[in-house]
Amino acid sequence: xxxxxxxxxxxxxxxxxxxxxxxxxxxxxxxxxxxxxxxxxxxxxxxxxxxxxxxxxxxxxxxxxxxxxxxxxxxxxxxxxxxxxxxxxxxxxxxxxxxxxxxxxxxxxxxxxxxxxxxxxxxxxxxxxxxxxxxxxxxxxxxxxxxxxxxxxxxxxxxxxxxxxxxxxxxxxxxxxxxxxxxxxxxxxxxxxxxxxxxxxxxxxxxxxxxxxxxxxxxxxxxxxxxxxxxxxxxxxxxxxxxxxxxxxxxxxxxxxxxxxxxxxxxxxxxxxxxxxxxxxxxxxxxxxxxxxxxxxxxxxxxxxxxxxxxxxxxxxx
Numbered sequence: 001x002x003x004x005x006x007x008x009x010x011x012x013x014x015x016x017x018x019x020x021x022x023x024x025x026x027x028x029x030x031x032x033x034x035x036x037x038x039x040x041x042x043x044x045x046x047x048x049x050x051x052x053x054x055x056x057x058x059x060x061x062x063x064x065x066x067x068x069x070x071x072x073x074x075x076x077x078x079x080x081x082x083x084x085x086x087x088x089x090x091x092x093x094x095x096x097x098x099x100x101x102x103x104x105x106x107x108x109x110x111x112x113x114x115x116x117x118x119x120x121x122x123x124x125x126x127x128x129x130x131x132x133x134x135x136x137x138x139x140x141x142x143x144x145x146x147x148x149x150x151x152x153x154x155x156x157x158x159x160x161x162x163x164x165x166x167x168x169x170x171x172x173x174x175x176x177x178x179x180x181x182x183x184x185x186x187x188x189x190x191x192x193x194x195x196x197x198x199x200x201x202x203x204x205x206x207x208x209x210x211x212x213x214x215x216x217x218x219x220x221x222x223x224x225x226x227x228x229x230x231x232x233x234x235x236x237x238x239x240x241x242x243x244x245x246x247x248x249x250x251x252x253x254x255x256x257x258x259x260x261x262x263x264x265x266x267x268x269x270x271x272x273x274x275x276x277x278x279x280x281x282x283x284x285x286x287x288x289x290x291x292x293x294x295x296x297x298x299x300x301x302x303x304x305x306x307x308x309x310x311x312x313x314x315x316x317x318x
Contacts, residue, residue, distance in 0.1 A: 223289070
Protein backbone atom coordinates (compact mmCIF):
# COMPACT_ATOMS: atom_id res chain seq x y z
CA UNK A 1 0.00 0.00 0.00
CA UNK A 2 1.19 3.52 -0.72
CA UNK A 3 0.01 6.91 0.46
CA UNK A 4 -0.45 9.25 -2.47
CA UNK A 5 1.68 12.37 -2.16
CA UNK A 6 2.79 15.03 -4.58
CA UNK A 7 4.21 13.65 -7.79
CA UNK A 8 6.58 14.76 -10.53
CA UNK A 9 6.48 18.31 -11.77
CA UNK A 10 5.49 19.25 -15.28
CA UNK A 11 2.06 20.70 -15.94
CA UNK A 12 -0.33 19.45 -18.58
CA UNK A 13 0.17 21.44 -21.76
CA UNK A 14 -3.59 21.66 -22.43
CA UNK A 15 -4.95 25.16 -22.08
CA UNK A 16 -8.57 26.41 -22.23
CA UNK A 17 -9.52 27.99 -25.54
CA UNK A 18 -12.80 29.50 -24.32
CA UNK A 19 -12.63 30.99 -20.85
CA UNK A 20 -15.85 32.81 -19.96
CA UNK A 21 -14.31 34.05 -16.74
CA UNK A 22 -11.08 36.01 -16.29
CA UNK A 23 -8.14 33.61 -16.18
CA UNK A 24 -7.13 35.05 -12.83
CA UNK A 25 -10.32 33.57 -11.34
CA UNK A 26 -9.64 30.07 -12.68
CA UNK A 27 -7.72 27.52 -10.59
CA UNK A 28 -4.72 25.98 -12.32
CA UNK A 29 -6.00 22.39 -11.96
CA UNK A 30 -8.80 20.27 -10.52
CA UNK A 31 -6.72 19.23 -7.50
CA UNK A 32 -3.67 20.47 -5.63
CA UNK A 33 -1.35 17.94 -3.98
CA UNK A 34 -0.99 17.94 -0.20
CA UNK A 35 0.94 15.54 2.06
CA UNK A 36 -0.94 12.23 1.92
CA UNK A 37 -3.62 13.46 -0.45
CA UNK A 38 -5.11 16.36 -2.35
CA UNK A 39 -7.25 19.47 -2.01
CA UNK A 40 -10.11 20.01 -4.47
CA UNK A 41 -10.41 23.32 -6.34
CA UNK A 42 -13.53 25.01 -7.71
CA UNK A 43 -12.99 23.30 -11.08
CA UNK A 44 -14.28 20.08 -9.47
CA UNK A 45 -17.73 21.53 -8.67
CA UNK A 46 -20.75 19.71 -10.10
CA UNK A 47 -24.22 21.05 -10.93
CA UNK A 48 -26.19 18.97 -8.40
CA UNK A 49 -24.93 20.96 -5.42
CA UNK A 50 -22.49 23.78 -5.98
CA UNK A 51 -20.16 22.94 -3.10
CA UNK A 52 -20.05 19.22 -3.95
CA UNK A 53 -17.60 17.69 -6.41
CA UNK A 54 -18.66 16.33 -9.79
CA UNK A 55 -18.36 12.55 -10.16
CA UNK A 56 -15.93 13.05 -13.02
CA UNK A 57 -13.38 14.71 -10.76
CA UNK A 58 -13.70 11.85 -8.27
CA UNK A 59 -13.26 9.22 -11.00
CA UNK A 60 -10.19 11.02 -12.30
CA UNK A 61 -8.71 11.22 -8.80
CA UNK A 62 -9.15 7.48 -8.21
CA UNK A 63 -7.79 6.68 -11.68
CA UNK A 64 -4.75 8.80 -10.83
CA UNK A 65 -4.34 6.92 -7.54
CA UNK A 66 -4.49 3.39 -8.96
CA UNK A 67 -2.12 4.33 -11.78
CA UNK A 68 0.46 5.72 -9.36
CA UNK A 69 0.27 2.51 -7.33
CA UNK A 70 0.55 0.44 -10.52
CA UNK A 71 3.75 2.28 -11.42
CA UNK A 72 5.13 2.07 -7.87
CA UNK A 73 4.54 -1.70 -7.85
CA UNK A 74 6.22 -2.14 -11.22
CA UNK A 75 3.07 -3.46 -12.89
CA UNK A 76 3.51 -3.26 -16.66
CA UNK A 77 0.03 -4.34 -17.73
CA UNK A 78 -2.68 -2.29 -19.43
CA UNK A 79 -5.67 -1.09 -17.43
CA UNK A 80 -8.70 -2.97 -18.75
CA UNK A 81 -11.25 -1.90 -16.12
CA UNK A 82 -11.72 0.85 -13.56
CA UNK A 83 -14.82 0.77 -11.35
CA UNK A 84 -15.55 3.73 -9.08
CA UNK A 85 -18.17 3.83 -6.32
CA UNK A 86 -19.06 7.20 -4.79
CA UNK A 87 -20.35 6.55 -1.28
CA UNK A 88 -21.47 10.06 -0.39
CA UNK A 89 -21.42 13.62 -1.64
CA UNK A 90 -17.88 15.01 -1.50
CA UNK A 91 -17.54 18.73 -0.78
CA UNK A 92 -14.59 20.69 -2.11
CA UNK A 93 -12.11 19.93 0.66
CA UNK A 94 -8.91 18.04 1.47
CA UNK A 95 -8.89 14.25 1.16
CA UNK A 96 -6.61 11.36 2.02
CA UNK A 97 -5.82 9.01 -0.88
CA UNK A 98 -4.45 5.48 -0.51
CA UNK A 99 -3.92 2.75 -3.08
CA UNK A 100 -3.11 -0.95 -2.64
CA UNK A 101 -1.86 -3.70 -4.97
CA UNK A 102 -4.22 -6.64 -4.39
CA UNK A 103 -2.61 -8.93 -6.96
CA UNK A 104 0.48 -8.59 -9.15
CA UNK A 105 0.43 -11.63 -11.41
CA UNK A 106 2.09 -12.24 -14.77
CA UNK A 107 -1.17 -12.07 -16.69
CA UNK A 108 -3.44 -10.05 -14.41
CA UNK A 109 -3.07 -7.47 -11.67
CA UNK A 110 -5.59 -5.84 -9.36
CA UNK A 111 -5.18 -2.43 -7.74
CA UNK A 112 -7.65 -0.77 -5.35
CA UNK A 113 -7.82 2.81 -4.09
CA UNK A 114 -9.75 4.73 -1.43
CA UNK A 115 -10.60 8.37 -0.81
CA UNK A 116 -11.25 9.42 2.78
CA UNK A 117 -12.23 12.70 4.32
CA UNK A 118 -9.30 14.41 6.00
CA UNK A 119 -8.94 13.20 9.60
CA UNK A 120 -9.94 15.37 12.51
CA UNK A 121 -7.27 17.80 13.65
CA UNK A 122 -8.10 16.88 17.24
CA UNK A 123 -7.67 13.12 17.80
CA UNK A 124 -10.16 11.43 20.13
CA UNK A 125 -8.49 9.09 22.67
CA UNK A 126 -9.31 5.45 21.98
CA UNK A 127 -10.74 6.12 18.51
CA UNK A 128 -9.20 5.78 15.06
CA UNK A 129 -8.29 9.12 13.53
CA UNK A 130 -8.84 7.85 9.98
CA UNK A 131 -11.23 9.94 7.95
CA UNK A 132 -14.59 8.66 6.73
CA UNK A 133 -14.51 6.57 3.52
CA UNK A 134 -16.25 8.58 0.77
CA UNK A 135 -15.21 6.88 -2.50
CA UNK A 136 -13.36 3.79 -3.64
CA UNK A 137 -12.17 2.11 -6.81
CA UNK A 138 -11.11 -1.30 -8.06
CA UNK A 139 -9.07 -1.78 -11.21
CA UNK A 140 -7.90 -4.69 -13.34
CA UNK A 141 -4.73 -4.72 -15.41
CA UNK A 142 -4.07 -7.29 -18.16
CA UNK A 143 -0.97 -8.38 -20.05
CA UNK A 144 -1.39 -7.97 -23.84
CA UNK A 145 -0.54 -11.08 -25.86
CA UNK A 146 0.78 -9.05 -28.80
CA UNK A 147 3.80 -6.72 -28.47
CA UNK A 148 3.07 -3.01 -28.24
CA UNK A 149 2.53 -1.27 -31.57
CA UNK A 150 1.60 2.27 -32.49
CA UNK A 151 -2.21 2.59 -32.53
CA UNK A 152 -3.69 2.72 -36.01
CA UNK A 153 -7.19 3.34 -37.28
CA UNK A 154 -9.64 0.47 -36.77
CA UNK A 155 -11.60 1.61 -39.82
CA UNK A 156 -14.42 3.07 -37.75
CA UNK A 157 -15.92 6.20 -39.30
CA UNK A 158 -16.26 8.99 -36.73
CA UNK A 159 -17.64 12.48 -37.31
CA UNK A 160 -15.12 15.34 -37.33
CA UNK A 161 -14.66 17.44 -34.20
CA UNK A 162 -17.08 20.39 -34.50
CA UNK A 163 -15.57 23.86 -34.53
CA UNK A 164 -18.02 25.32 -32.04
CA UNK A 165 -17.46 24.70 -28.35
CA UNK A 166 -20.59 24.16 -26.23
CA UNK A 167 -21.16 26.50 -23.30
CA UNK A 168 -23.31 24.73 -20.69
CA UNK A 169 -22.97 27.69 -18.34
CA UNK A 170 -24.82 29.93 -20.80
CA UNK A 171 -28.14 28.08 -20.44
CA UNK A 172 -30.44 30.35 -18.41
CA UNK A 173 -32.58 27.42 -17.18
CA UNK A 174 -29.76 25.45 -15.57
CA UNK A 175 -27.71 26.77 -12.69
CA UNK A 176 -24.17 25.58 -13.41
CA UNK A 177 -21.53 26.75 -10.94
CA UNK A 178 -18.76 28.97 -12.28
CA UNK A 179 -15.97 28.02 -12.11
CA UNK A 180 -17.16 24.43 -12.32
CA UNK A 181 -16.52 21.05 -13.91
CA UNK A 182 -19.11 21.00 -16.72
CA UNK A 183 -18.87 24.64 -17.75
CA UNK A 184 -15.13 25.26 -17.43
CA UNK A 185 -12.99 22.13 -16.96
CA UNK A 186 -14.29 20.23 -20.01
CA UNK A 187 -14.47 21.24 -23.67
CA UNK A 188 -17.64 19.76 -25.24
CA UNK A 189 -18.08 19.67 -29.03
CA UNK A 190 -21.54 18.18 -29.61
CA UNK A 191 -22.44 16.26 -32.75
CA UNK A 192 -25.98 15.46 -31.50
CA UNK A 193 -27.79 16.57 -28.35
CA UNK A 194 -26.39 18.52 -25.43
CA UNK A 195 -25.99 18.25 -21.67
CA UNK A 196 -29.25 20.20 -21.32
CA UNK A 197 -31.37 17.94 -23.56
CA UNK A 198 -32.68 14.46 -22.66
CA UNK A 199 -32.15 11.49 -24.92
CA UNK A 200 -29.08 9.94 -26.60
CA UNK A 201 -26.17 12.25 -27.30
CA UNK A 202 -22.91 12.22 -29.22
CA UNK A 203 -20.00 14.53 -28.54
CA UNK A 204 -16.27 14.98 -28.77
CA UNK A 205 -14.80 16.22 -25.51
CA UNK A 206 -11.51 16.79 -23.77
CA UNK A 207 -10.24 17.77 -20.35
CA UNK A 208 -9.13 21.40 -20.48
CA UNK A 209 -7.10 21.58 -17.25
CA UNK A 210 -4.57 19.32 -15.52
CA UNK A 211 -6.08 16.88 -13.06
CA UNK A 212 -3.41 17.60 -10.44
CA UNK A 213 -1.47 20.86 -10.38
CA UNK A 214 2.16 20.55 -11.47
CA UNK A 215 1.68 17.13 -13.11
CA UNK A 216 1.13 16.02 -16.68
CA UNK A 217 -2.24 14.26 -16.88
CA UNK A 218 -1.81 10.70 -18.14
CA UNK A 219 -4.08 9.26 -20.87
CA UNK A 220 -5.75 6.95 -18.32
CA UNK A 221 -6.38 9.74 -15.80
CA UNK A 222 -7.72 11.96 -18.57
CA UNK A 223 -10.31 9.46 -19.83
CA UNK A 224 -11.19 8.43 -16.26
CA UNK A 225 -11.97 12.06 -15.44
CA UNK A 226 -14.30 12.30 -18.44
CA UNK A 227 -15.98 8.88 -18.00
CA UNK A 228 -18.75 10.03 -15.66
CA UNK A 229 -19.96 12.50 -18.30
CA UNK A 230 -21.61 9.67 -20.25
CA UNK A 231 -24.62 10.18 -17.97
CA UNK A 232 -24.63 13.91 -18.77
CA UNK A 233 -24.43 13.33 -22.53
CA UNK A 234 -27.06 10.55 -22.71
CA UNK A 235 -29.35 11.38 -19.76
CA UNK A 236 -33.11 10.93 -19.79
CA UNK A 237 -36.17 11.44 -17.57
CA UNK A 238 -37.62 8.75 -15.34
CA UNK A 239 -41.21 7.61 -16.08
CA UNK A 240 -42.41 10.00 -13.36
CA UNK A 241 -40.56 12.91 -14.97
CA UNK A 242 -37.78 13.01 -12.41
CA UNK A 243 -34.02 13.03 -12.87
CA UNK A 244 -31.66 10.06 -12.61
CA UNK A 245 -28.41 10.18 -10.70
CA UNK A 246 -25.57 7.64 -10.68
CA UNK A 247 -23.29 6.61 -7.83
CA UNK A 248 -20.96 4.31 -9.78
CA UNK A 249 -18.92 4.36 -12.98
CA UNK A 250 -17.33 1.37 -14.71
CA UNK A 251 -14.80 2.19 -17.43
CA UNK A 252 -13.72 -0.73 -19.64
CA UNK A 253 -10.77 -0.17 -21.97
CA UNK A 254 -9.49 -2.24 -24.90
CA UNK A 255 -6.12 -0.48 -25.05
CA UNK A 256 -4.19 2.53 -23.81
CA UNK A 257 -6.04 5.78 -24.66
CA UNK A 258 -4.39 8.03 -27.22
CA UNK A 259 -4.57 11.80 -27.54
CA UNK A 260 -6.65 14.45 -25.78
CA UNK A 261 -9.98 14.14 -27.61
CA UNK A 262 -12.55 11.40 -26.96
CA UNK A 263 -15.83 10.67 -28.69
CA UNK A 264 -18.82 9.71 -26.50
CA UNK A 265 -21.93 8.00 -27.89
CA UNK A 266 -24.24 7.75 -24.86
CA UNK A 267 -27.80 6.64 -24.13
CA UNK A 268 -29.85 5.81 -21.04
CA UNK A 269 -32.10 2.73 -20.90
CA UNK A 270 -35.01 3.05 -18.47
CA UNK A 271 -36.16 0.02 -16.48
CA UNK A 272 -39.20 -0.44 -14.21
CA UNK A 273 -39.27 0.69 -10.59
CA UNK A 274 -37.21 3.85 -11.03
CA UNK A 275 -33.94 2.23 -12.15
CA UNK A 276 -31.97 2.86 -15.33
CA UNK A 277 -28.55 2.39 -16.87
CA UNK A 278 -26.40 4.58 -19.10
CA UNK A 279 -24.18 2.95 -21.74
CA UNK A 280 -21.49 5.00 -23.46
CA UNK A 281 -19.24 3.85 -26.29
CA UNK A 282 -15.92 5.74 -26.16
CA UNK A 283 -13.58 6.26 -29.09
CA UNK A 284 -10.46 8.29 -29.69
CA UNK A 285 -9.07 9.35 -33.06
CA UNK A 286 -7.86 5.77 -33.66
CA UNK A 287 -11.29 4.20 -33.20
CA UNK A 288 -13.19 2.34 -30.52
CA UNK A 289 -11.49 2.60 -27.13
CA UNK A 290 -14.02 1.03 -24.77
CA UNK A 291 -17.24 1.61 -22.85
CA UNK A 292 -18.66 3.20 -19.72
CA UNK A 293 -21.53 1.69 -17.71
CA UNK A 294 -23.38 3.69 -15.05
CA UNK A 295 -26.15 2.47 -12.73
CA UNK A 296 -28.92 5.06 -12.37
CA UNK A 297 -31.57 5.62 -9.71
CA UNK A 298 -34.17 8.37 -9.53
CA UNK A 299 -32.71 11.32 -7.64
CA UNK A 300 -34.41 12.57 -4.48
CA UNK A 301 -36.56 15.64 -5.10
CA UNK A 302 -34.30 17.82 -2.95
CA UNK A 303 -31.40 17.34 -5.39
CA UNK A 304 -33.40 17.41 -8.59
CA UNK A 305 -31.93 18.57 -11.89
CA UNK A 306 -29.94 21.72 -11.10
CA UNK A 307 -32.22 24.70 -11.45
CA UNK A 308 -33.75 23.54 -14.70
CA UNK A 309 -35.73 20.32 -14.29
CA UNK A 310 -39.11 22.04 -14.45
CA UNK A 311 -38.18 23.99 -17.57
CA UNK A 312 -36.63 20.94 -19.20
CA UNK A 313 -39.63 18.75 -18.33
CA UNK A 314 -42.11 21.26 -19.75
CA UNK A 315 -40.10 21.43 -22.95
CA UNK A 316 -39.54 17.74 -23.57
CA UNK A 317 -42.22 15.71 -21.77
CA UNK A 318 -45.48 14.99 -23.65
